[in-house]
Amino acid sequence: MSSIVRAELVGVGTELLLGQIANTNAKWMGERLAEIGVDVLYHQVVGDNAGRIAEVLRLACSRADAVLVTGGLGPTEDDITRDVLADLLGSRMVRVPEIETYLRDRFAGFGSGDMPVNNLRQADVPEGARFIMPERGTAPGLIADVEGAVVYAMPGVPAEMVEMMESTILPELASRVGTAVVRSHTLRCTGIGESRVAEILHDLFEASANPSLAYLASAGEVKVRITAKADTVDAAEALIEPLAARVRARLGDVVFTEADEGLEQTVMRLLRETGRTIACAESLTGGSVAARLTRDEGASASFVGSAVVYTADAKQRVLGVSTETIDGPGVVSEACAREMAAGARALYGSDVAISLTGAAGPEPHGGADPGTVWIALDAADVRHARGYRSTGDRDRVRRWAEQAVLDLARRYLDGSDLPTSDRLI
Amino acid sequence: MSSIVRAELVGVGTELLLGQIANTNAKWMGERLAEIGVDVLYHQVVGDNAGRIAEVLRLACSRADAVLVTGGLGPTEDDITRDVLADLLGSRMVRVPEIETYLRDRFAGFGSGDMPVNNLRQADVPEGARFIMPERGTAPGLIADVEGAVVYAMPGVPAEMVEMMESTILPELASRVGTAVVRSHTLRCTGIGESRVAEILHDLFEASANPSLAYLASAGEVKVRITAKADTVDAAEALIEPLAARVRARLGDVVFTEADEGLEQTVMRLLRETGRTIACAESLTGGSVAARLTRDEGASASFVGSAVVYTADAKQRVLGVSTETIDGPGVVSEACAREMAAGARALYGSDVAISLTGAAGPEPHGGADPGTVWIALDAADVRHARGYRSTGDRDRVRRWAEQAVLDLARRYLDGSDLPTSDRLI
Numbered sequence: 001m002s003s004i005v006r007a008e009l010v011g012v013g014t015e016l017l018l019g020q021i022a023n024t025n026a027k028w029m030g031e032r033l034a035e036i037g038v039d040v041l042y043h044q045v046v047g048d049n050a051g052r053i054a055e056v057l058r059l060a061c062s063r064a065d066a067v068l069v070t071g072g073l074g075p076t077e078d079d080i081t082r083d084v085l086a087d088l089l090g091s092r093m094v095r096v097p098e099i100e101t102y103l104r105d106r107f108a109g110f111g112s113g114d115m116p117v118n119n120l121r122q123a124d125v126p127e128g129a130r131f132i133m134p135e136r137g138t139a140p141g142l143i144a145d146v147e148g149a150v151v152y153a154m155p156g157v158p159a160e161m162v163e164m165m166e167s168t169i170l171p172e173l174a175s176r177v178g179t180a181v182v183r184s185h186t187l188r189c190t191g192i193g194e195s196r197v198a199e200i201l202h203d204l205f206e207a208s209a210n211p212s213l214a215y216l217a218s219a220g221e222v223k224v225r226i227t228a229k230a231d232t233v234d235a236a237e238a239l240i241e242p243l244a245a246r247v248r249a250r251l252g253d254v255v256f257t258e259a260d261e262g263l264e265q266t267v268m269r270l271l272r273e274t275g276r277t278i279a280c281a282e283s284l285t286g287g288s289v290a291a292r293l294t295r296d297e298g299a300s301a302s303f304v305g306s307a308v309v310y311t312a313d314a315k316q317r318v319l320g321v322s323t324e325t326i327d328g329p330g331v332v333s334e335a336c337a338r339e340m341a342a343g344a345r346a347l348y349g350s351d352v353a354i355s356l357t358g359a360a361g362p363e364p365h366g367g368a369d370p371g372t373v374w375i376a377l378d379a380a381d382v383r384h385a386r387g388y389r390s391t392g393d394r395d396r397v398r399r400w401a402e403q404a405v406l407d408l409a410r411r412y413l414d415g416s417d418l419p420t421s422d423r424l425i
Numbered sequence: 426m427s428s429i430v431r432a433e434l435v436g437v438g439t440e441l442l443l444g445q446i447a448n449t450n451a452k453w454m455g456e457r458l459a460e461i462g463v464d465v466l467y468h469q470v471v472g473d474n475a476g477r478i479a480e481v482l483r484l485a486c487s488r489a490d491a492v493l494v495t496g497g498l499g500p501t502e503d504d505i506t507r508d509v510l511a512d513l514l515g516s517r518m519v520r521v522p523e524i525e526t527y528l529r530d531r532f533a534g535f536g537s538g539d540m541p542v543n544n545l546r547q548a549d550v551p552e553g554a555r556f557i558m559p560e561r562g563t564a565p566g567l568i569a570d571v572e573g574a575v576v577y578a579m580p581g582v583p584a585e586m587v588e589m590m591e592s593t594i595l596p597e598l599a600s601r602v603g604t605a606v607v608r609s610h611t612l613r614c615t616g617i618g619e620s621r622v623a624e625i626l627h628d629l630f631e632a633s634a635n636p637s638l639a640y641l642a643s644a645g646e647v648k649v650r651i652t653a654k655a656d657t658v659d660a661a662e663a664l665i666e667p668l669a670a671r672v673r674a675r676l677g678d679v680v681f682t683e684a685d686e687g688l689e690q691t692v693m694r695l696l697r698e699t700g701r702t703i704a705c706a707e708s709l710t711g712g713s714v715a716a717r718l719t720r721d722e723g724a725s726a727s728f729v730g731s732a733v734v735y736t737a738d739a740k741q742r743v744l745g746v747s748t749e750t751i752d753g754p755g756v757v758s759e760a761c762a763r764e765m766a767a768g769a770r771a772l773y774g775s776d777v778a779i780s781l782t783g784a785a786g787p788e789p790h791g792g793a794d795p796g797t798v799w800i801a802l803d804a805a806d807v808r809h810a811r812g813y814r815s816t817g818d819r820d821r822v823r824r825w826a827e828q829a830v831l832d833l834a835r836r837y838l839d840g841s842d843l844p845t846s847d848r849l850i
Contacts, residue, residue: 017465019455020641022447026470030444040442041477045451045468052466059484216445280733286719287712290733294711297787297819305739308705308715308731310724314773318730348739362722394722 005038005177008064010056012071012081013156014047025070025161032165035227036174036182038066048078050087057088061149066173071156073139075119081142081153086126088146096131099123099140106138132164141168177229183236184227185244189254190263190407191419194222200250204243211239213247219396220403221263224251253416256407263406264292270413271302271352278409279348280306281319281340281355283331284373289356289402304348309340312366315357319343332359332368334376334385341378341385352379352412354405360394371397375405377412384408388422430463430602433489435481437496437506438581439472450495450586457590460652461599461607463491473503475512482513486574491598496581498564500544506567506578511551513571521556524548524565531563557589566593608661609652610669614679615688615832616844619647625675629668636664638672644821645828646688649676678841681832688831689717695838696727696777703834704773705731706744706765706780708756709798714781714827729773734765737791740782744768757784757793759801759810759846766803766810777804777837779830785819796822800830802837809833813847 009030011023026043033040041064046056053072060067072081086093100123107115122139125131132141137160142153152169154161174182189197194217198205201224205213211228224247228239248255257266271278280289290306293299307318312331315321320343325335337355345353354377361370369389376385386408390397404419411418434455436448451468458465466489471481478497485492497506511518525548532540547564550556557566562585567578577594579586599607614622619642623630626649630638636653649672653664673680682691696703705714715731718724732743737756740746745768750760762780770778779802786795794814801810811833815822829844836843 011468016451016468017455018459019452019457022449022452023468024447026441027444027447030442032444034443040444041472042481043436043441043448043468043470047466056467279739282712285716286724286728287707287715287731287733290712290735291710291716294733294735295820297785299711300735303711303735305735305743306712306731306733307743308712308719308733310715310719310728310730314704314730317774318732318772347743349742360722395720 003176003178005066005173006064007033007038007040007066007068007173008060009040009043010060010067010069011043011045011156012048012053012069013045014078016045016071017047025156025158028158028162029068029070029165032170033068033173035184036170037177037229038173048072048080050080050084053081053084054088057084057146057151061147061151064149065176067146067149067151068169069151069153070161073122073142073153073155075116075122075138077118079121082121082124082126085129085142085144085146085151085153089126089128089144091127091129093124094127095120095123096125096140097123099125099131099133102133103138132168134160135163135167136160137163143168181231181233181236182227182229183233183240184225185240185258186226186260187224187244187247187251187255188257188263189222189224189251190220190256190403192222192251192254193217197222197224197251201247204246204250208243211243213243219399253411256410262292263403263410265296267406267409267413268293268296268299268302270410274413276351276413277302277304279304279344279350279353280405281344281353282306282308283310283315283340283356284358284360285356285398285401285405286310288398289354289405292402292406304350307340307344307347315340319347330368331366332357332372332374333366334374334387337374337376337387338378338383338385341376342383345378352377352409354378354409356401356405358390358397358401360397360401362394373397373401373404375401375408377408377418379412382412382418384412384418386419386421428601428603430491430598431489432458432463432465432491432493432598433485434465434468435485435492435494436468436470436581437473437478437494438470439503441470441496442472450581450583453583453587454493454495454590457595458493458598460609461595462602462654463598473497473505475505475509478506478509479513482509482571482576486572486576489574490601492571492574492576493594494576494578495586498547498567498578498580500541500547500563502543504546507546507549507551510554510567510569510571510576510578514551514553514569516552516554518549519552520545520548521550521565522548524550524556524558527558528563557593559585560588560592561585562588568593606656606658606661607652607654608658608665609650610665610683611651611685612649612669612672612676612680613682613688614647614649614676615645615681615828617647617676617679618642622647622649622676626672629671629675633668636668638668644824678836678839681835687717688828688835689714689720692831692834692838693718693721693724693727695835699838701776701838702727702729704729704769704775704778705830706769706778707731707733708735708740708765708781709783709785710781710823710826710830711735713823714779714830717827717831729775732765732769732772740765744772755793756791757782757797757799758791759799759812762799762801762812763803763808763810766801767808770803777802777834779803779834781826781830783815783822783826785822785826787819798822798826798829800826800833802833802843804837807837807843809837809843811844811846
C-alpha cells in the first residue's frame with residue numbers, strides 16, 4: 001500500500017545566493033525523488049545565517065513530511081546547519097565517539113599532521129538525532145524529527161550528498177511511500193523530435209501510471225523513460241517489459257540504445273563487438289565528432305583518427321577531394337561528403353569512415369545556405385550519403401550534425417535502415 | 426548615496442521540482458545582483474500551481490524589496506504566473522495592442538500559419554502592471570508592485586531572462602541601490618591555479634572595496650574580476666584602472682586576455698591580426714582543440730585543419746612520425762610531439778602548427794604514466810616543446826591539455842615567454 005510523501009528541498013550556503021554555484025543538488029534529488037514517487041512541492045535556498053536557516057526549516061517542516069537539507073555541515077565557522085538543528089530540537093550537542101574515531105583515523109591517513117580542533121565539531125550530533133556515517137567525506141549526515149517532519153541534513157558536496165541519498169535517505173523514503181523497489185528502463189532515440197515521439201506514444205502515455213512513461217529531450221536526443229514501482233525487482237521488471245515492448249515496436253530503429261550509454265558510446269560498443277575500426281573526416285563539426293568518440297578510455301582499439309579539413313585546400317591536400325568537386329558542386333555537396341569519407345578511410349586505413357561537411361552558419365558557405373549539411377559513410381560493402389537542412393544557430397547545427405553522422409554509423413553497424421536525404425535538399 | 430536593496434529569487438515550473446532542469450537562472454541572477462550590490466537572501470522554487478505560487482510570492486514580498494520571478498509566462502495552460510500576479514494585485518487582465526501586434530508579426534514571420542489563440546494570452550497584462558517587450562522570445566516580462574515590493578516576472582528561458590535583466594531590471598535595481606553605474610573589468614589567466622593567484626594578489630584583495638576584486642576559477646582558467654560602482658562610466662573606469670594596472674603588473678603574462686573572449690578566441694584573434702594560419706595534430710584531446718578553434722563563425726580564415734591521430738599507425742601514416750620515435754621514446758614523448766607538429770604544418774601548409782600527445786588515463790599509455798602530456802609548436806621561426814604531468818581524471822587531463830597547447834600558441838603569437846617543461850618530466 002502506498003501513501004503520499006511530500007518532500008521539500010533546502011539548500012544552505014551563501015555561495016548559492018551569490019551565484020558562485022548553481023543548486024545542481026536539487027536537480028539530482030528531484031529526479032531521484034520523483035522516481036520513487038515522492039512529491040517535491042518547494043525548494044528553498046538560504047545563506048549561512050542561523051536565524052534565516054531556522055526560519056526556512058520551520059516553514060519547510062510545517063508543510064512537508066520530509067525536508068532534505070544540503071550544506072552547512074562542514075568544519076568551518078560558517079557551517080551552522082548542525083547547530084540550527086540542535087536549536088530547533090531544543091537539545092544539546094553530544095560528541096559521538098564513533099565519528100570522532102573515524103575523523104582522527106582519516107586525518108592520520110592523510111599524513112597531514114594533527115587534525116584542526118574545528119574538525120571535531122563534525123563529531124557532534126544533537127541529542128535525539130540520528131547520524132549517517134560518511135564514506136568519502138568528513139561530514140556525517142543528520143536525521144531528526146522536527147515538528148512532525150523528518151529532516152535529513154546532508155553535506156553540500158555533490159558526491160557526498162549522492163552517497164547518503166543512495167545508502168540511506170532514498171531507501172527510507174521509498175519504504176514510507178510503500179515502494180519497496182523502483183526500477184527504470186530508458187530507450188534513447190535520435191533523428192526524431194520530442195513532439196513526434198509524444199504523438200506516437202500518446203495513448204500509452206495517457207494510460208500509464210505504474211509503470212509510468214516520461215520524455216526527456218536534449219540536443220539531438222529524446223529519452224523515453226519507463227519507471228515501475230513494485231515489491232520486488234522481478235515484479236518491477238515484469239511491469240516494465242510489456243510497455244517497453246510496445247514502445248520499442250512503435251518507435252522502431254530510431255531507438256539507438258536501451259543501455260546506459262550515449263550515442264558515441266553505442267557506436268564505439270558496436271565497433272568493439274564487431275571488431276571494426278572507424279575514422280572520420282570533419283569539416284563543419286571541426287573535430288567534435290572525434291572528441292566524442294574518444295571520450296572514454298580504450299578508444300584507440302576502435303577509433304583511428306579524424307581528418308579535420310576546414311578549408312577547401314585542406315580537403316584536397318589531406319583527403320584528396322577532387323578539383324572537379326570543389327569547383328563544381330562545391331565543398332558542401334554530396335560529392336564532397338562522399339570523397340571525404342572515402343579519403344579518410346584510405347588515409348587512416350580504417351574499416352569504416354564517416355564524414356560531414358556543411359554550412360554551420362550564420363553565413364552561407366561554399367554556395368550552400370546556412371544549415372545545409374551532407375554526411376556520408378564509406379565501408380567496403382556500403383557507400384551512403386545523406387543531405388538535410390538544419391535550423392537554429394551555429395551550435396545547434398553542429399550538435400545535430402554530430403548526432404546525424406554518429407547515427408548513420410550506428411545504423412550501418414547494427415543493420416538498421418540507412419536514412420535518406422530530406423526532400424528539402 | 427546608496428541604500429540596501431534585498432532581493433529574492435523565485436523559480437516557477439514543475440520541471441524544476443521534478444529535477445528535469447537545474448535552476449541555473451538563479452545562479453546567473455545571483456552573480457549579477459551581487460555585482461551591483463543587491464543582497465539576495467533567499468531563493469524559492471515552486472511548481473505550476475496557482476495557490477502555491479501565490480503563497481511563495483506573498484512570502485517573498487513580505488521580506489524582500491524586489492522579487493525576481495522566472496518562468497510561467499509562456500503560452501500554454503500551465504503557464505500561470507501572469508494570472509497569479511493579477512490575483513495578487515486584485516486587478517483584471519488587459520490586452521495590450523502593442524504586444525498583440527508584435528506577436529502577430531512574429532508568427533507571420535515564421536510562415537507557420539495562424540497564431541494559436543492560446544498565444545494571445547501573452548498579450549495580456551494585469552492592470553496596474555508594466556511590461557517589458559521581448560526581443561527574441563514571445564513572452565513579455567511584467568513589473569508590478571505587490572505589498573510594498575516590486576515583482577519582476579521574466580520568462581524561464583535563460584536567453585530571454587538575460588535579455589530582460591540586462592535591458593531593464595539590473596539598471597532599475599542599480600539605480601535603487603544608488604549605484605548609477607557598475608563596471609567590471611576581467612583579466613583571464615591560464616597556466617596558474619586560483620590559490621596561487623590569490624596568494625599573489627592577497628593584499629590587494631584584502632584592501633579592495635570599491636573597486637572590489639573577485640576570483641572565479643573554472644577548468645584550466647582563473648578570472649580576476651575588478652568591479653567598481655560610481656556615478657558615471659568614466660568615474661567607474663577611473664576607479665578600475667589603477668587596480669587593473671597593479672594586478673596586470675603582478676600577474677604578468679599568465680593573463681591571456683583582458684577582452685571578453687575565451688582562450689581559443691584569443692588565439693583566433695591573434696592569428697587574424699597577424700594574418701597567419703594554424704593547424705593542429707591531436708592525440709589525447711581527440712579533436713577537441715580543433716572543435717574549440719572552430720566554434721565561432723569565420724574560423725576558416727585562420728584555421729586550416731587538425732589531424733586527429735589516435736593510434737601509433739595513424740601518427741605515422743598521416744603525419745609521418747618516424748619509426749625511430751615510435752619504437753624509441755614512444756608515442757608520448759617530446760620527439761613525437763615535435764614530429765606531429767612539424768607533420769601537421771607540412772600536411773596542411775599552415776604558418777603555425779600545434780600538437781598534443783599524452784596519456785589521458787586511467788591506464789598508462791605508450792609507456793607513459795597517466796597524466797603525462799607533451800605539447801609542441803612548429804613555425805618557420807620557432808620550434809618548441811613542453812612536457813608536464815597532469816593530475817585528475819581523464820576529462821580533466823584532456824581539458825588542461827587543451828588549455829596548455831592553446832596557451833602555447835597564444836604566447837607564441839603575442840610574444841610572451843614560451844613555457845618550459847615541468848621538473849617532474
